[in-house]
Amino acid sequence: MNRFDYVRAGTVAEAVQALSGANARLIAGGTNLVDLMKYNVERPDRLVDITRLPLNAIEDHEGGLRIGALVTNAIAAYDERVASRYPVLASAILAGATGQLRNAATTGGNLNQRTRCYYFYDDATPCNKREPGTGCPAIGGVNRIHAIFGISPTCIATHPSDMCVALAALDAEIRVAGPSGERSIPFSEYHRLPGGTPQFDNTLQPGEIVLSVDLPAQDTASHYTYLKLRDRLSYAFALVSVAAILDLDGDTVSRARFALGGVAHKPWRNAEAEAFLQGKAPTRENFEAAADIVIREATPQDGNAFKVELARRAIIRGLTQAAAGTPQSVSDKRIA
Amino acid sequence: MLIDSGSPRAMETIGISLTINGETRNLQVAPWTTLLDLLREGLDLTGTKKGCDHGQCGACTVLVDGKRINSCLALAVMKDGAEITTIEGLGQAGAMHPLQAAFVEHDAFQCGYCTPGQICSAAGMLAEGHAHSREEIREAMSGNICRCGAYTNIVDAIEDVMQSGAAR
């Protein structure tokens, strides 16, 4: 871990100010940043401790919920309002990491966690995300866990979050503050694709800090699921995950929303596939057709080609679970 | 700002206060010292183990303000004012915590290196109150890797304590 200044911010304004100038990073739970600093992947000159900022509440907000950036993953997942109104979010959070990590990791930190690409994590190897311009050895290298959608010639990393997959499906908004005031970012615009600048994971501007995740008013309690597929039954990042929410009007899908995790540089949604399901019956045939629309865009590598079929099947099963009202249990490892 | 350490490397240590196993201690720590390294290297509380130093194994689990966390990923300076319970504070030979006794009784360890983390994690898990069945215990304890493979015995031990209601 490199040497750095340590600053405790007492207010959001102080935090924003402390971020300016130096190569500074905000720190709260530390579960990803300290990890990366020990690997010399992150080498900030200044750490701004924001744990004392008043951003740790879950509040009703315009009929929805506002989850403060410092609310831990555990508090969010077990919050009665989250669990009853946005169970897909609770389920996704609990599918990620471990009891210990969820007690420390925060909502804001989860948004901003970095990829688990082996090469990004290993400073003995080149990586365009870690050191722009050095190359991407994952392309042609070990790429079992890498992206199949939205890749670029410079980067095939994925965003590893479970929570964010649910937030994507829920059309959450991210409220941020920065040198030029506050703004809200639609979830779909928060994370980005690597393009030619894979060093940027998201669209936060310099000096901006996440204040909250805002969940719009909606009824998602009955037809949802978070289905996660991974290399062991717990404590592993997703190979593919699906957050699915269906609005059903009798035997018709009035709205379908589903996002995939583990397959792209951001939680992956496909508007065409979702639109396809609108007004259709929640049948296996329709789910298969929707899945086929999604995977049409896949551009896999040698090591992760299996993810294309896995994603297809996961979409079908996820939508089936959501339609049937049999969401995936976190502890019962049989897949419903 | 509550604290500003000034320019890089100008400042070596920051004063913090931690209550560790019931004893309040005023300590000077460098900002890059993790809670785990403070416990092990600074305070010779080596019961808390370093298995990976990256939150990938759970051997470093301690209770901070009653909640289980990976102490390897916590900067000590950020825990100023917190109450820390390590395996040494949970119970001692001769006056063991029910979980410690149950782990011995059920042979819930072999090499013993993951054991303090398993026990602290189990204590935190019981306090959380979300796990009730064996299945739920298995999931809730999946943040603690045991390479010796004592998992079934670990679940037996925890279930035993859970059913007897012996844990605080």
Next chain:
Amino acid sequence: MVTTISSTGTDSFVGTARSRVDGPAKVTGLAKYAGEFAAPDLAHGYVVSGGIAKGRITAIDTTSAEAVPGVIKVYTHENRPRTAWLDYNYRDAVAPPGSPFRALYDDAIHYSGQPVALVVAEDFETARYAASLVRVTYEAELPAVNVGAQAELAYDPPMKRAGIKPPPEPWGDADGAFQAAPKKVANDYRLAVEHHNPMEPHASTVVWEGGGKITVYDKIQGVSNSHGYIAAVFGMNKEDVRVLNPYLGGGFGIGLRPQYQLFLAVLAARDLERSVRVTLTRDQMFTFGYRPDVRQRVSLGADAEGRLQSLRHDALSGTSRFEDYQEVVVNWSAILYDCDNVALTYNLTKIDTYTPADMRAPGAVTGVLALEIAMDELAYETGQDPIALRLKNYSESDRTEGKPFGSKALRACYAEGADRFGWARRNPEPRSMRDGRELVGWGMATGVWESLMQQSSAQATLTADGKLTVGNSTGDLGTGTYTILTQIAADALGLQMEDVTTKLGDTDLAEAPVAGGSWTAASSGTAVMKACRKIAAEVFGMARAMDDSPLANVDFDRVVFSDGRISVAGDPSRSVSLVEAMRAGGVDKVEATDSAGPDSGHAKEFSAYTHSAIFAEVKVDEDLGQIRVTRIVSAIAAGKIINPKTARSQILGGVVMGIGSALEEESMLDHTIGRFMNHNLAEYHVPVNADIHDIDVIFVEEEDRANPMGVKGLGEIGIVGTAAAIANAVFHATGKRIRELPITVDKILG
């Protein structure tokens, strides 16, 4: 000569389930491991790992690192103090033939992750930070790390590794018989490279005692190995070096050989004349030994009823450029099954990695996996029940050695395991069993491991307060050695376990080898028992010499030791307490040392193996490829069980690691840069609690006379065959035969 333990003691603890004597220390955090011992003025070393797999260092710039306040010294190949010149000195007690790796030796890079510098600083964080500032420039060459691509360079290792039996000469005509056989299976098999990943990372704390003496706490499975290594490499007198390791946070084989952190810590401590600790990071745990990449082909020819007519097992194993690592991979096939036409080959090829290392049941895990999947394939090919096929080809003798087995209760393992599992209810048709959405598969396999014993000594001291201390230098890896030696010693002198203290892992204690090969219970156990018997005889002599001794004129073989007393067998009224006898003898302690080794007479006559039958139930989500191992029954025949509680744990541990082998564990090499890329516990997947369901362990009684206690060893047999049973269950569930493990989702879908 065969003696039995009950001839002295009352045998009240041996054979009974006992909690670990070291349990309270381990659950309260008191047990200290190698990297946890404090020393005044301790300096901390942090290793800088190299980034290329092959080539040389053209420049190494340590100036920034050295400029960090608190840095004491940075060691590289350019300023390394001199150590021994000849390879011979670096060859530890279990080294394979070759030139052992020497850290910081010269500018040559032999493998990715090779240590290229050691930063020593006043504290750990400073050392780690400064290590990140060391700049190394390389001239890189393209490494060759793909064993398959190096097949044409295969060779039969000219120097055989001590203790590793090369394949026997072929007998009959395997190829001819295969051609003629009406039923055949011939396929390639591969188990992924695995890393041991004990929870405790490797660490050495070297305490500078002054006057050139050092005390070393080293993570090692037997301190005698580190002791000899340090003395030879650094030209030190053994008397000036004491090595301890009372607790080991898991070994699984990677603690057998002294590793580079020991070399570096001793090097720095001697140079600085100061105490130094070097602890490796988890990622650096992927920069030395691993279970080798072995490419196997098994060809079985059989008659229509499944009787083997031809058995051929060929293996090609990767090894490093500098050592010819060897293990027994193919011999198991001809040990387990009786066939008249057998050909077994084992060859090596060199790749640019570190030397592989023994990993729990080395060779057997790999070879038996291939064999037992092939046998399952033959069962389907011939329409036989998998157990029936194995019984039909059951070996009554070890044809690789031309000897009968000292004991082999494998038939009973099949029977009792099948019964417990409910095997009779199995529909052999693949894909025929379901539980809701999930396909259910039942598979089985056989396990085998050598029953070994090594020359070991042990010491015992009985003090006038009736307390006994026993011990030797071997290590307890978590296997339960402290506990079983306490049981054995307590029985030998008729004491309570609370009155016995067992000490291990200290070169000041009687010498014993590394703990490995499942030989410790037999070796150290017998040595402890013999040392205690010596004490028993001596104290008995004192008792008999007492005035008006109730034991006067009684022979040693007619007394029993029980409840702290020596009494006439069958007449407890005639007894003397140990304490009284010692008081009468005018001594405050009685000490004895004895040693035990393999019974060469018995070994000349008999082959010695442990066996197992493993039954696995898997549930597979067919669409999504998720596999759950819902049930394992492991029936073990391993001679006498000293402590059913710790013994069961040994098997549970082997089974869990076997589940990891079957479904999860894989160190993934980037073939271009020659580096294992998933070098951490987040991406190298070992089983977690949620992966493990019901595991049922059965111990099948066996009478064995290879050693006085009838013990055959348990450390490895639990893992052998487990992955094959799971792979066979996956076939039964899905109809998909997967011959490359681990069986990950891509292979189920593929």
